[in-house]
Amino acid sequence: MISEGNSFMRGMLIGGAFCVVVTLLGHIKLGHEHITNHEHHHIQAPNKDEVKKLSDAERMELSQSIRVYCIILVKPKDLSQWAAVRETWSKHCDKVEFYSSEQMKVFESISVNTNDMWAMLRKTIQMVYYKYKTEYNWFFICQPSTFAVIENLKYFLLKKDPGQPFYIGHTVKSGDLDYVDITGGIVLSIESLNRLSSIFNEPEKCPEQGGLIFKTSEDKQLAMCLKYKGVLAENAEDSEGKNVFNTKSVGTLIKDAMANNPQKVVEGCCSDMAITFSGISPNSMHVMMYGVYRLRPYGHSFHDALVFTPPPNSDND
Template sequence: MLPEITWFLRGMVLGCCVFSLITMFGSIRQGHEKQRTHHEHHHLQAPGQELRHLAWEANANLQSSTSVYCMVLVSPQDLLLWAAVKDSWITHCDKAEFFSSEDVKELESVNVNVSEPWLVMKAAYKYAFDHHQEDYNWFFLILPDTFAVIENLKYFLLTKDPAQPFYLGHAIKSGELEYISVNGGILLSREAVRRLNSLLIDPEKCPKRRGLFGSLPGDMQLAFCLKYTGVLAENAEDSKGKDVFNTKSVRLLIQEAMPHHGNKVIEGCCSDMAVTFSGLSPNQMHVMMYGVYRLRAFGHVFKDELLFLPPNGSNSD
């Protein structure tokens, strides 16, 4: 009887040990998975204070690497928005072109002869690569209801190497896919555009239509294509961790900040170095232009040591 009790107790002890080990390893695995999920979302921040003390020659070299080619996707019904964009922020790009699904003389746009948003986007990137791959380091695709502060964009890019495959903007995670929302603007480096171009003619890796893929928005399809080349979406933030590519207007962002930030609504709303605001009407586009480039508070002096000069022949402010 005694040997049977002894073996029973040994079995109980061994079972408890095995259960403890399984529980411990399971907890480690779960913690690792949580940590991995957290870090799947890439965060890329703007440069810090170190740039304020660079020599003039170093500043000049950095600024020359931030040439930006702006690509605006328009349609015939966007005529008023097109006019507002044309007369406002887009003059600060090194070069800008509009891409349309139709040949509309008033739009002064490149007709890509396709109508589906994803195909228009693909055609715009193909055109940009074929005509400007060696001329500019950064390719900025945007919708006509979005206002962009190009100087802040260039500041954000000062320490980024365009020879590396960057895919930047307002990152959104949908299931296993992380993509950059076109509403806030999509920024690709020269290397990312080169990799994308290598796929545009490959229907297996960057298809025109294939089941569910063909029904996805263009910005999500772009993310699928870039993922084949190892180019992943990265969320652009300032040095304090605030988004700089915004998919909403200033008005909406302030409204959302009011219940949560009390007397510090503006600080809680938006980054001081914001690059884009979206969902604007033509009138709001002009208001933004006035606020960003015209209005000055007397007695307040901003000592920015970096100066981004407008491109030659530009009528920008």
């Protein structure tokens, strides 16, 4: 009997291990993910070794298929930040436009004529959807104090199907609601915009204005509207599980790492494939641009499998 029991347990363990392997293999698949039951809350960047196995034609197709439209929400008080974003990282978007709370003469922008941040975001998304829904498949929304590495964003999105309702960034929990913190930037697939366009026609579920007495932040309000359409917030991580959308500056993250684990400052600070940092001053934004795009160790090659070519006017490389 003991021998039979041991055989039974071994069989159970082998069967369980086989199921785990099959599940993992299912997640290694390259190309666009087609997710029927889209309820996961943590998603990771592709594995670099798997990407290297792609043919040149597959790499080219993937790199050209991801088109990112960048939305920067600005107010008159943000002029210095606004100027820094225009001159630095935003040139690497496939297209970038600034949406302002009021008409501005200093820089070109699209006015939405409201100071209510939720109404501003809502109107902006509506305008963008009707104008660009057939031209772009990914939409990146951020504040003017955010610095973004668009090439890393495109790499992260390689295996993601924009036909699925993706709502990605740095997630935060508030009661029963998981939402993407706009401080670190918000990424929406075209399918998420399709669903938002639908819920915007139901003001009882997705109001046009924030609360009259207790204001709900624009990122939380966005999450509530998306949740009505079955779109859940997802935390973006690299292949090692580190956050790639950051709601703090590089300096603050390094200080935190030094305080929490001084033996592993670099490893504990930031992902090598970080997409955003926040709370960046105009001068620091130019310094970030130098460090990310201009400084090069001579003779060193990163042997990247893919190349994301920035638009022709991207003269900051």
